[in-house]
Amino acid sequence: MVPRPIPKRLGEKLRAIREHKHWTLDQMAEAVGKAGVSRRTRVYEWEVGTRQPDLLTLLTYARLVGVSTDVLIDDGLELHLEITQR
Numbered sequence: 001m002v003p004r005p006i007p008k009r010l011g012e013k014l015r016a017i018r019e020h021k022h023w024t025l026d027q028m029a030e031a032v033g034k035a036g037v038s039r040r041t042r043v044y045e046w047e048v049g050t051r052q053p054d055l056l057t058l059l060t061y062a063r064l065v066g067v068s069t070d071v072l073i074d075d076g077l078e079l080h081l082e083i084t085q086r
Helices: 010-020 025-031 039-048 055-065 069-073
Strands: none
Touching (some): 010 025, 010 039, 010 069
């Protein structure tokens, strides 16, 4: 079995979700259940690609905008978000 490549666009997609919701790093951290002093840092690290979120966190992101986790981790799939009013 060929290992799946590390997603290169994951951080970009996670940031797009946060911006789509008009949330700060702290608000996103709270939404995905990451508590603690470094919660904003953790979300930032996911967005810039220095760390990757765990599976449950990816599932939470996907559910926030109604997409499959495949859309988040497959660089070949585009993340389409509906435009919402603030």
